[in-house]
Amino acid sequence: MDINKTAGMPRIVIIGGGFAGINLAKKLKNKPVEVLMLDKHNYHTFQPLLYQVAMGAIEADSIGFPVRRIFTNQKNFAFNLAEVKTINPEKNTITADIGEIAYDYLVIATGANTNFFGNKEIEHYTMPMKNISEALNIRSFMLQNLEKAVVTTDQKEKDALMTFVVVGGGPTGVELSGALAEMRNKVLCKDYPSLCEEDMRVYLVEGKPVVLGAMSATASAAAKAGLLKMGVTIYNGVHVQSYNGCELKIDDGTVIETRNVFWAAGVMGEMPEGLTNGTITNGKRILVDEINRVQGYQNIFAIGDVSAMITTERPNGIPGMAQGAIQTGQHLAKNLMHIINGEPTVPFKYWDKGSLATIGQNKAVADIWKLHFHGFFAWLLWMFVHLMSLMGFSNKLSVLVSWASKYLTRNTDNRLIVRFFNTETRMTDPVSK
Ligand SMILES: Cc1cc2nc3c(=O)[nH]c(=O)nc-3n(C[C@H](O)[C@H](O)[C@H](O)COP(=O)(O)OP(=O)(O)OC[C@H]3O[C@@H](n4cnc5c(N)ncnc54)[C@H](O)[C@@H]3O)c2cc1C
Numbered sequence: 001m002d003i004n005k006t007a008g009m010p011r012i013v014i015i016g017g018g019f020a021g022i023n024l025a026k027k028l029k030n031k032p033v034e035v036l037m038l039d040k041h042n043y044h045t046f047q048p049l050l051y052q053v054a055m056g057a058i059e060a061d062s063i064g065f066p067v068r069r070i071f072t073n074q075k076n077f078a079f080n081l082a083e084v085k086t087i088n089p090e091k092n093t094i095t096a097d098i099g100e101i102a103y104d105y106l107v108i109a110t111g112a113n114t115n116f117f118g119n120k121e122i123e124h125y126t127m128p129m130k131n132i133s134e135a136l137n138i139r140s141f142m143l144q145n146l147e148k149a150v151v152t153t154d155q156k157e158k159d160a161l162m163t164f165v166v167v168g169g170g171p172t173g174v175e176l177s178g179a180l181a182e183m184r185n186k187v188l189c190k191d192y193p194s195l196c197e198e199d200m201r202v203y204l205v206e207g208k209p210v211v212l213g214a215m216s217a218t219a220s221a222a223a224k225a226g227l228l229k230m231g232v233t234i235y236n237g238v239h240v241q242s243y244n245g246c247e248l249k250i251d252d253g254t255v256i257e258t259r260n261v262f263w264a265a266g267v268m269g270e271m272p273e274g275l276t277n278g279t280i281t282n283g284k285r286i287l288v289d290e291i292n293r294v295q296g297y298q299n300i301f302a303i304g305d306v307s308a309m310i311t312t313e314r315p316n317g318i319p320g321m322a323q324g325a326i327q328t329g330q331h332l333a334k335n336l337m338h339i340i341n342g343e344p345t346v347p348f349k350y351w352d353k354g355s356l357a358t359i360g361q362n363k364a365v366a367d368i369w370k371l372h373f374h375g376f377f378a379w380l381l382w383m384f385v386h387l388m389s390l391m392g393f394s395n396k397l398s399v400l401v402s403w404a405s406k407y408l409t410r411n412t413d414n415r416l417i418v419r420f421f422n423t424e425t426r427m428t429d430p431v432s433k
Contacts, residue, residue, distance in 0.1 A: 016109035020304025027333030056415035087274030115266035168265035169206025
């Protein structure tokens with residue numbers, strides 16, 4: 001399939017090979033349509049395990065899977081590595097860095113990016129974690145700072161290098177702060193004999209009065225108790241005001257001197273330009289109707305994290321989780337075929353399968369329908385679900401082996417500084433520090 005549309009079957013162009021885009025394209029297998037997927041990465045990322053890459057617990061490659069490999073046996077599918085810059089609805093085309101591409105139906109499945117709420121200083125100095133590169137940046141940055149802490153003779157600087165702050169107490173923040181505490185408790189003294197556990201501090205800062213606010217009260221209380229037991233200091237009901245690379249100021253007057261701030265406090269839709277302003281709602285998401293059609297357009301759709309299907313039942317839209325993306329993608333495939341065949345469409349209904357979050361080894365929380373449980377069984381369930389959801393047999397095996405090794409040795413093997421993170425330019429640098 002060429003990027004220039006050929007006459008014949010209707011062409012569906014999908015921007016984004018995340019959970020939403022992949023599941024939509026798979027459901028269009030053997031249907032009389034041309035499917036063209038564009039993504040700025042040539043792989044699909046399993047974001048729920050990014051924090052384990054950041055902490056050196058698993059290999060980076062094991063949470064990515066090449067898009068072309070997923071669709072080897074799908075004849076009506078083509079992929080191009082491309083970043084889409086603009087949508088041109090009046091011409092039914094999109095403009096990407098590889099050229100202009102025509103569509104009959106366009107599906108925006110571009111996901112979400114980190115929201116720094118317009119604060120440029122925070123954006124510059126804190127570390128986000130939305131993709132594999134950013135997770136690897138965190139890994140390098142954290143390990144570089146520990147190496148600096150080993151050699152510095154300035155006690156104040158050593159304290160700042162060994163103070164870790166995670167901002168945002170959702171699942172990502174809870175998992176990241178738990179993993180940092182685990183590293184302090186189990187790995188630090190073994191690998192860095194001159195540093196001691198008491199020197200490393202882990203803070204979690206969350207604006208809501210609880211952590212894991214979107215989960216049940218049981219889950220959030222168990223997560224908080226678990227983190228406190230592991231030695232994480234939690235600030236609830238407060239907001240970060242500023243961070244200049246050294247001092248983190250919180251709105252209750254607290255100032256934390258730290259060189260390590262990880263930002264997991266918010267997300268916003270990521271999308272190319274070109275849609276009219278009225279179609280964008282809070283969280284910079286695209287307003288869609290009950291069949292994921294973008295409001296005001298006939299042949300443009302949005303699915304997954306970038307979309308907002310606001311209903312009376314769900315005034316904030318479908319939760320920004322893998323299940324929402326998978327289900328909207330699969331359902332849209334059916335509706336696109338209905339539209340193409342001139343049949344009535346079927347409104348989307350979200351099936352909430354539950355939520356899981358891990359706090360550390362042997363500790364997780366789970367809300368499955370009306371059941372709430374935590375501890376070892378929730379942890380086993382968390383591992384099983386994540387392992388099964390990973391794409392590719394070799395990825396599953398690689399993660400399983402890393403987890404087994406971590407369980408048995410109480411240590412992790414992927415703590416490599418492959419590329420230095422340059423703290424001035426905030427970019428990775430193959431040669432200098
Ligand atoms: C750290 C982290 C932990 C998470 N943990 C969980 C969890 O435990 N459980 C859970 O259910 N959910 C979790 N989520 C949320 C879940 O990963 C998302 O809800 C899901 O990935 C959304 O799928 P999507 O297809 O909408 O977007 P994504 O998976 O983000 O995919 C979007 C794709 O679009 C591509 N793209 C973006 N812009 C362009 C462009 N202009 N041109 C070309 N390509 C573009 C991107 O490269 C990407 O491949 C987590 C997310 C993060 C970041």
